[in-house]
Amino acid sequence: MTARKRGAAIDIKGATKRYGNFTALDDVSLHIEPGEFMTLLGPSGSGKTTTLNVVAGFTDLTSGDLAVGGKSIVALPAHKRNIGVVFQHYALFPHMTVGKNVAYPLTLRGMDKQARDRLVVRALDMVKMSDFAHRYPSELSGGQQQRVALARAIVFDPPLLLMDEPLGALDKKLREWLQLEIKRIHRELGTTFVYVTHDQEEALVLSDRIAVFNQGRIEQVGTGRQLYDEPTTLFVAKFIGESTSLRGTALTSGNETSLTIAGQKIVANGKLASGSKPVVLLRPEKLLLAGTNTPPAAGQNSLTGQVSEAIYLGSGSKYQVTLRDGSVAIVRSSLEATPFSIGDTVDLRWSVVDAKLLADDDRADMTMT
Amino acid sequence: MSQTSHTPTAGGDHPRPPGAVRAPQRRLRLAAYPSLLAMPALALLIAAMGYPLLTVTLRSFSDPSWGLQNYVWFFSTPVNVTVLWRTFSIAAWVTIVCVIAAYPYAYLMTAVGPRLRLVLILCVLVPFWVSGVVRTLAWVILLQDSGIINSVIRLLGFDGVKLIRTQTGVVIGMAQVLLPFMILPLYSVMRGIDLRLVQAARSLGARPARAFLQIYLPLSLPGVFAGAIIVFILSLGFYITPALLGGPRSTMLSTLVQSQVLSLLNWGRGGAMGVVLLVATFVLLALAAPLMRQRHKQASRS
Numbered sequence: 001m002t003a004r005k006r007g008a009a010i011d012i013k014g015a016t017k018r019y020g021n022f023t024a025l026d027d028v029s030l031h032i033e034p035g036e037f038m039t040l041l042g043p044s045g046s047g048k049t050t051t052l053n054v055v056a057g058f059t060d061l062t063s064g065d066l067a068v069g070g071k072s073i074v075a076l077p078a079h080k081r082n083i084g085v086v087f088q089h090y091a092l093f094p095h096m097t098v099g100k101n102v103a104y105p106l107t108l109r110g111m112d113k114q115a116r117d118r119l120v121v122r123a124l125d126m127v128k129m130s131d132f133a134h135r136y137p138s139e140l141s142g143g144q145q146q147r148v149a150l151a152r153a154i155v156f157d158p159p160l161l162l163m164d165e166p167l168g169a170l171d172k173k174l175r176e177w178l179q180l181e182i183k184r185i186h187r188e189l190g191t192t193f194v195y196v197t198h199d200q201e202e203a204l205v206l207s208d209r210i211a212v213f214n215q216g217r218i219e220q221v222g223t224g225r226q227l228y229d230e231p232t233t234l235f236v237a238k239f240i241g242e243s244t245s246l247r248g249t250a251l252t253s254g255n256e257t258s259l260t261i262a263g264q265k266i267v268a269n270g271k272l273a274s275g276s277k278p279v280v281l282l283r284p285e286k287l288l289l290a291g292t293n294t295p296p297a298a299g300q301n302s303l304t305g306q307v308s309e310a311i312y313l314g315s316g317s318k319y320q321v322t323l324r325d326g327s328v329a330i331v332r333s334s335l336e337a338t339p340f341s342i343g344d345t346v347d348l349r350w351s352v353v354d355a356k357l358l359a360d361d362d363r364a365d366m367t368m369t
Numbered sequence: 370m371s372q373t374s375h376t377p378t379a380g381g382d383h384p385r386p387p388g389a390v391r392a393p394q395r396r397l398r399l400a401a402y403p404s405l406l407a408m409p410a411l412a413l414l415i416a417a418m419g420y421p422l423l424t425v426t427l428r429s430f431s432d433p434s435w436g437l438q439n440y441v442w443f444f445s446t447p448v449n450v451t452v453l454w455r456t457f458s459i460a461a462w463v464t465i466v467c468v469i470a471a472y473p474y475a476y477l478m479t480a481v482g483p484r485l486r487l488v489l490i491l492c493v494l495v496p497f498w499v500s501g502v503v504r505t506l507a508w509v510i511l512l513q514d515s516g517i518i519n520s521v522i523r524l525l526g527f528d529g530v531k532l533i534r535t536q537t538g539v540v541i542g543m544a545q546v547l548l549p550f551m552i553l554p555l556y557s558v559m560r561g562i563d564l565r566l567v568q569a570a571r572s573l574g575a576r577p578a579r580a581f582l583q584i585y586l587p588l589s590l591p592g593v594f595a596g597a598i599i600v601f602i603l604s605l606g607f608y609i610t611p612a613l614l615g616g617p618r619s620t621m622l623s624t625l626v627q628s629q630v631l632s633l634l635n636w637g638r639g640g641a642m643g644v645v646l647l648v649a650t651f652v653l654l655a656l657a658a659p660l661m662r663q664r665h666k667q668a669s670r671s
Contacts, residue, residue: 056572078571079580091569095587105573152573 007035007192008069008159010055015064017050024050026216027064034069037186037193039203041239042213048196051213052162055194057081068160084153084161084191088168090145092137098124098148099133105156123155124148126185143174147181154189163195167202179205200240212236228283234361237281244287244329246280246303247360262325266301269355278357284332286354289319289340290347300349305329307344321348425640432637439641449625453645456622457653459539459611460604466544467551467600468593475555475592479562493549501546505613508542509533512614534616542614543607550603551596558592594661598654605650622646 010032017025025047032038040048053059055066057078066074073081092101102123106116124130127147137145146166153161163182167175183206186193197203203210204224212219212227212235220227220236231237234245248259250272257268259280272278289307296302308328309320319331319340329348340346429439443449478489496504511517512532519529532538562585570580608623615621622642630639 058568058571077577078568079574079576081572082574083572085569085572087565087569089563089565091563091565093566093570093584104570104575108574108579156574 006159006190009034009067010038010160010192010194011065011067011070012051012055013065013067015051015054015066016062017054017059018062023216025054025061025064028216028218030211030218030221032192032194033208035190035192037183037195037206037208039195039197039207039210040213041197041200041203041210043198043239045215046213047216048198048211048213049164050216052164052194052196055160056083056085056162082156082158084156084158086146086149086153086161086163086166088165090137090142090149092145092149092152094137096136097133098129098135098137098140101137101148102133102152102155105152109156119155120151123151126154126188127151127181142170143178146170146178150182150185154185154191158191160192160194161189163193165197166195168197175202176205182206204240210240212239214239231281231356231358234279234281234358237356237358242284242330242332244282244284244331245358246282246323246327246329247277248280250274250276250278261303262305262323262327264303264324266303267352268357269352270357272357277360279360281356281358282329282350282354284318284330286350287329287331288349289321289331289333289337290349291338292345292347294347296347296349299352301352301355303329303348305346305348307340307342307346310340310342321346323348425636425643427640428636429638429640429644432635432640439637440645442638443641443645449642452620452622452625453649455536455619456605456646457649459536459543459619459621460601462536462540463543463547463604464551464597464601466540467548468597470544471548471551471555471596472589472593475552475559478552478556479559493552496545497549501609502613504546505542505610508538508545508610508614512538512541533614534619536615536619539611539615539619539621542610543604546607546610547600547603550599554595554599555589555592558595559589562588591661598657598661602650605646 010030012028012030015025015028016023028047028051030038030051040051042048050059054061055068057073057076061074064074065072068081068083092098093104096104099120102120103116106119111119120133121130124133127150129144129147129151132140132144132148137148140148150166166182167178170178179202182193182195186206195203195206207224209221209223210227211221214235219233220231222230224240227236227240231240237243238245246261248261248266250268251258251260252272252274255271257270257272258265259268259278261280266280268278268280290296290302292304303323305321305323307319308322309318311318316332316334317337317339319333321329321331323329331348430436432439474489474493478486481489509516513519514529514531514533516533518532523529532541566584566588567580570584571577575583606623607621608627611619611621612624626639626642629635629642
């Protein structure tokens with residue numbers, strides 16, 4: 001076994017793809033480190049799959065550049081790019097056995113039978129499918145087929161592996177197990193992985209970094225933690241994890257900005273122009289419920305509302321609190337917190353520093369999954 | 370014969386007046402004997418095919434007296450053997466021409482949008498609605514020595530080509546008539562081929578031509594075989610087209626059968642010719658069968 005080269009770096013610069021009047025990709029730039037696990041996350045039609053197809057060479061760019069390992073590959077046809085691709089629907093060749101399928105890229109590269117067999121066995125071992133080499137794809141389950149497809153995509157040792165919603169057609173249990181398998185294989189190979197999904201949980205499980213796509217653009221790139229804790233757009237905030245977004249009107253005097261939400265005043269975490277209408281973003285675990293008779297602690301904001309839903313989850317409780325203007329907040333509280341029931345009037349409280357102020361954005365609303 | 374024939378859904382499913390109490394009982398009986406559904410078609414086949422075939426076979430051994438004399442005559446007359454061989458060779462050529470013409474056409478049908486696809490399907494089907502005699506006469510006009518094809522060839526400064534009353538003319542005419550029988554089964558198989566497989570092959574390093582030859586072509590072969598068998602067998606029995614477009618050197622077996630039976634009233638010899646053609650066809654199909662057997666199950670498409 002030869003020493004494995006590390007994965008290749010990828011640079012996408014100003015990638016734009018237009019179909020007539022429709023812009024599928026709008027000036028997308030993204031740098032991916034060698035060996036990184038990068039997930040392209042977004043709703044359908046957001047441009048993530050187009051990006052993958054552009055890198056694979058199935059789709060030509062209208063403008064922009066694409067480099068793998070520092071060399072531009074825009075002009076290279078798909079078959080000269082040496083990039084592994086795993087498709088959502090496996091795309092195994094039905095007229096070839098599992099072994100022949102996995103050997104196919106090696107046959108194309110003119111490798112002799114002995115070396116070929118050795119690599120096929122190793123790739124099938126890696127995905128734990130070596131006992132199935134003589135079966136035809138139609139004799140395998142979906143999960144098995146996808147593992148074979150993965151073996152076929154890595155057997156020729158590409159510096160970059162692209163995966164297009166590979167687990168999309170599988171049931172939840174299998175999906176969760178294969179996610180861990182993919183993570184393990186990524187660690188063992190050191191290849192750069194680019195993974196497309198619309199499932200934010202899957203993205204969080206797998207990725208070193210996530211690029212969130214929306215309407216042909218990248219909204220934000222970062223680790224899962226960065227996207228969750230420090231979203232820069234309302235779209236990202238809503239797409240990753242649960243959140244409450246409250247719309248308010250800003251009033252600034254001196255160094256302090258206050259916001260009016262549902263007729264009540266709170267302190268803003270930052271300075272805004274008077275009259276601007278930001279969104280206050282709050283994660284469910286940062287919110288607390290308290291009885292209206294207890295005063296808020298120092299540095300806490302408080303809004304009064306009514307419990308409209310209370311769900312016991314075992315590890316804690318989940319509440320929906322409806323404010324006077326009709327907006328709804330989601331609160332996750334621990335077992336130790338005082339329980340409330342539907343109809344109770346409560347105070348919704350949070351530390352001023354735990355709120356994120358974001359610009360309002362219509363596009364964020366139509367994209368909930 | 371046609372690929373688009375419908376399975377008869379005899380009995381059972383007619384809308385019944387609300388008062389029909391006995392209906393469930395009748396349906397029960399049909400459910401118990403599903404083979405009854407095949408009865409109308411079977412009756413027709415037995416009456417229109419089985420009985421005459423049996424008679425013809427019997428008479429080939431019994432007319433004018435019991436024995437093998439008709440077969441001895443067939444194989445000892447050189448012209449018969451020549452014509453038999455020619456019949457198979459013309460059928461083979463027609464099949465080859467059909468495959469070559471139909472394959473790209475059927476592929477195009479899978480690649481274009483629904484509206485253009487409809488136009489392409491109509492182009493295949495419209496000639497079906499025109500009588501075979503009319504179509505063959507059209508070919509006479511096109512192919513004859515002073516016809517359009519030859520006029521164009523001469524206009525371009527070449528010598529005229531003899532097309533009418535030649536084997537080439539017969540093959541051209543028959544291929545045109547039989548083309549839909551090749552295109553439709555091919556299209557139905559190609560429509561089921563997942564084009565992402567070709568994309569996958571490209572990503573694994575296959576040049577477009579190689580991806581086609583190693584992935585698409587093998588997957589489309591069942592359609593080629595299905596169409597080829599239909600075209601080949603129909604070609605063997607062709608009568609009108611070779612009679613009108615062909616000359617004495619392109620006579621096919623059906624013409625000989627016709628002259629034996631209708632002109633010479635020799636049912637025994639005509640029958641023997643028919644039986645020889647039938648048996649030869651079966652032998653050929655039996656030889657080709659292992660080639661066509663699918664070595665894989667169709668991939669499950671989710």
